[in-house]
Amino acid sequence: MEELTNRIRKLVASLDDPRVRDAEGLFAAEGTKCVLDTAGAFDCRWIFATAAWLEAHGHAIDGSADVTAVKRADLERMSHLSTPPQVIAVYERPVYDITPADIAGHLVIALDRVQDPGNLGTVMRVADWFGIDTILCSHDTVDCFNPKVVQATMGAISRVKAVYVDLPEFLAQCGQPVYGTFLDGDDIYGSPLGDSGIIVMGNEGRGISDAVARYVDRRLYIPSFPVSRPTSESLNVGMATAITVAEFRRRQLS
Known part of the structure; x- marks a missing residue:
């Protein structure tokens, strides 16, 4: 002692x-x-x-x-x-290394410039719930070992690795489908979704950066309901991640 x-x-x-x-x-x-x-x-x-x-x-x-x-x-x-x-x-503090080969055939979340500790904690809980054990983070995403993030993960940090990478470079080499959420994307509920790939979620206010967006080959949009009804401007990144990943997993169960 x-x-x-x-x-x-x-x-x-x-x-x-x-x-x-x-x-x-x-x-x-x-x-x-x-x-x-x-x-x-x-x-x-x-x-x-x-x-x-x-x-x-x-x-x-x-x-x-x-x-x-x-x-x-x-x-x-x-x-x-x-x-x-x-x-x-x-x-x-653990040190994680990762290569594109390590995630081949898996569904992975990638975060581009996410700044809020609570949002990262929520995304890690979502990943944990839906069986995703790896999150790729751009170097300017909040540190997953920030005390507020650790608290917000509610234990998910013990099962989900947040690995910090040069995100554009990693996506350029990944050789897998790269999905991203955009306001001008295709309705996620009618779009083809695979069992594996990388789901990119962007910054709270600015979305996905141009440097990362160039590697997104499947642009998705979560529609409001009903479409014509006035609603909030956007979804919180944690909520949007949960909805997106849930739809991927629902397709697999179907």
Whole structure:
């Protein structure tokens, strides 16, 4: 059991900064559900928890983890949440490599410049629900190990890999169908959809960039209902991803 020093306390508190996460190769998970869902998926550096939490849940933690009982005040100083949790885990940040051959024959989501942590967390949950284990992210998409993203995935980060790539270059080499959602696309419900390929979802306000759009060979559109009725300008990227992936999976079940 490692003593909670002031240096460690400050380090954990600073993991909301992507520069610190990159330099230290660490990220944090907070709260009972998030920690228990991720505890076996990543190499654990530290777990800090109240004595009451350890009494209730300590049996579910891998015995190799360095577990330290701390006061609520310590957790408050380290937490990134508005309501501090009873437990914080600090994990080694994994490094993922991927090639087009690795995803051949699979359905994959690609995110182009998605900036909101909640949206990335939601997309990872959607991928997890529909059996997609890989998400390609452009380098300017929000970091999946941002504490807000980790929290929003509700444990999906332990099963879904977000891999950061030069997205235009990867799509140019993928050799698979590339789908994308556009306001001028073809109605998704009447368009041919395959069992595999890459589904590209774009930035919250600007959509798919021109550099990525040039590699999209099947442009899709999610129509509102009824078509003539005034409605919202667009769908949230998390909602749009869920609808799009659900239609792909529905075709497979049919």
